[in-house]
Ligand code: ADP
Ligand code: ZN
């Protein structure tokens with residue numbers, strides 16, 4: 020009997036055994052997809068994990084329906100990685116598989132199929148059956164795979180659909196995004212020789228007074244501000260006609276150019292000719308080389324704008340020379356845009372990009388390129404790129420490695436991509452470098468305890484001074500009545516001065532919307548989400564109240580829902596309100612906003628980032644996203660609207676995070692020539708973390724934090740597993756959590772904390788309760804996890820707890 024074990028993309032602990040016919044058996048490969056029956060009616064796509072002849076005793080053996088791939092999709096290294104993740108993060112291999120494969124690979128009976136609008140039938144052949152499906156899709160826009168089965172009176176249609184996908188006739192799970200080409204704005208500059216010959220040219224223009232006038236206007240604009248002058252704006256505001264402009268351009272007195280295109284071009288030229296590294300950079304490159312040769316994990320601690328990216332570029336070059344693949348990880352999709360253009364300038368089409376704003380089909384393409392080692396050796400990607408099927412991986416770079424967005428919270432696998440990257444590098448025998456200006460406490464701890472090798476860049480490139488950071492006391496400013504809305508006079512004047520110089524400003528506020536609370540002045544009631552234990556945020560833009568946890572929304576209210584009083588006031592500050600205030604304070608300037616609400620769609624980030632880069636926006640307001648590794652050359656001032664809610668976050672990392680965030684946001688200022696300025700508004704100017712931020716004193720911050728972690732038994736000294744309970748039935752939830760905690764206490768005593776409700780105890784109608792298990796340094800991690808799984812098993816046998824979901828989150832913060 021020929022048997023195979025299959026991993027199904029489901030949260031089930033086991034692999035499943037199926038029988039394979041003789042003829043199929045000759046074609047089957049470990050790592051290939053097979054379609055298998057599951058339950059009474061379902062068909063799933065799974066991956067062949069093992070070929071064997073151990074007959075299962077527990078259940079009736081079924082035969083596979085079909086082999087889908089000739090060649091494996093999952094490599095031996097990926098199997099190892101999947102196994103490690105499943106063991107370490109206490110989840111099933113199936114859940115990991117689901118994260119590994121783009122979902123277009125995992126056809127199942129519930130998958131939705133739709134017509135590809137770009138497909139033309141005349142030029143493409145379809146079989147009769149394929150044609151039937153295609154025709155059905157002309158009448159209804161989407162069909163589930165199982166309905167196609169009924170239509171064709173066939174049990175299994177996965178192979179047929181795979182062929183239709185290959186022919187581009189249909190799309191699976193497709194999200195439709197509007198196509199967007201980054202807009203190229205035309206700008207004007209003076210022709211090359213105009214400067215020297217100005218007198219002559221002006222004389223020449225005496226018989227063309229309009230042209231002469233336009234030229235002089237251009238000069239006076241240039242004298243006022245160094246900002247690039249867009250053609251459209253010049254025409255409109257200076258009332259210059261098309262004919263006049265064209266004449267000047269024809270005479271080569273003006274030249275048109277695209278800011279973006281122009282920049283990459285000149286940059287490319289200087290890039291392609293070797294970068295000349297500073298002494299400090301050369302030193303660091305040598306230290307990294309040395310660490311790599313010993314197989315050590317490198318931690319590059321380099322202040323913002325010290326030239327870390329250039330270090331990566333050199334390391335990547337060395338790998339490409341050896342024909343190796345490189346994985347370059349970033350914590351945020353928003354950061355990929357800038358990095359991709361920077362990398363393309365050096366490496367052209369060696370660069371592949373992988374993240375979730377790409378459609379499922381595009382991800383499939385990148386996956387195949389990496390698997391077959393075709394079409395580019397460098398992958399730039401976020402979290403999930405760590406799962407790609409590298410064949411010949413030489414180097415992994417984890418940029419901004421301190422970022423907590425590397426941790427996946429929902430759904431399972433709840434993994435930390437930085438840690439998985441380290442394991443990946445080990446399995447693939449590749450080098451790995453973590454880079455950051457503000458190392459996480461645990462990475463720095465690892466470096467000090469000889470687990471990582473620390474290398475440091477202490478100076479900004481070209482020795483540009485670090486930004487000057489100043490705290491602005493809001494209490495003081497209020498007392499002296501020096502506030503304009505939420506802006507202290509200090510911040511207001513600094514913005515004004517910066518704009519006058521033609522420079523740009525970034526303002527950070529960590530909440531989106533207009534204001535997070537709408538409160539009744541009479542009875543004090545504030546409008547709450549019906550599904551979650553949070554108040555609704557007011558969004559002025561479309562006059563709604565919205566829940567940021569479940570998406571619930573309702574129209575803005577004119578009267579209190581409880582006492583009917585019309586006197587309502589908004590409390591708290593969001594990015595929308597900052598934007599609104601700015602428009603009043605600086606009516607002549609362009610204000611842009613970057614947060615979740617303004618960046619939807621595939622190119623949401625690009626649009627805003629490009630506009631800011633091209634200086635169409637003078638002031639950019641945003642949430643966390645503006646604080647991270649973006650590189651803008653013309654920003655001189657960074658303002659933090661309110662640092663206090665960063666300090667008050669209820670978790671042991673809040674100080675570490677606050678430090679990282681503020682140092683990072685400060686790093687956006689003054690990245691070229693002039694020294695940048697950072698103003699942080701706060702009610703607690705004496706707080707030790709804020710003091711450490713102003714002096715960029717990482718060492719003191721680390722020392723204080725690690726002392727706390729020792730004293731209060733937190734990571735990295737102790738490890739943690741969070742056990743989460745979720746369910747609609749409040750009483751059952753409490754019973755379930757108590758039951759589990761009791762089981763844990765018998766073994767782990769005082770190292771069990773809770774059960775406790777988190778700060779937001781109900782989301783989307785599910786109540787939530789947590790237990791924290793702390794694991795002392797000497798306690799075996801494996802044994803602890805085995806014990807957890809054992810209790811889980813007994814838990815699952817209790818019928819009363821069936822409606823309460825149990826979730827393990829390993830290294831939860
Ligand atoms: P980081 O990633 O450390 O914040 P970047 O790599 O963005 O810093 O470098 C900051 C600036 O300095 C960038 O504009 C970069 O192009 C420039 N730079 C860094 N190193 C060099 C070098 N060796 N030669 C030329 N320019 C460099
Ligand atoms: Zn009221």
Ligand code: ZN
Nearest residue numbers: 548551566569
């Ligand atoms: Zn809600």
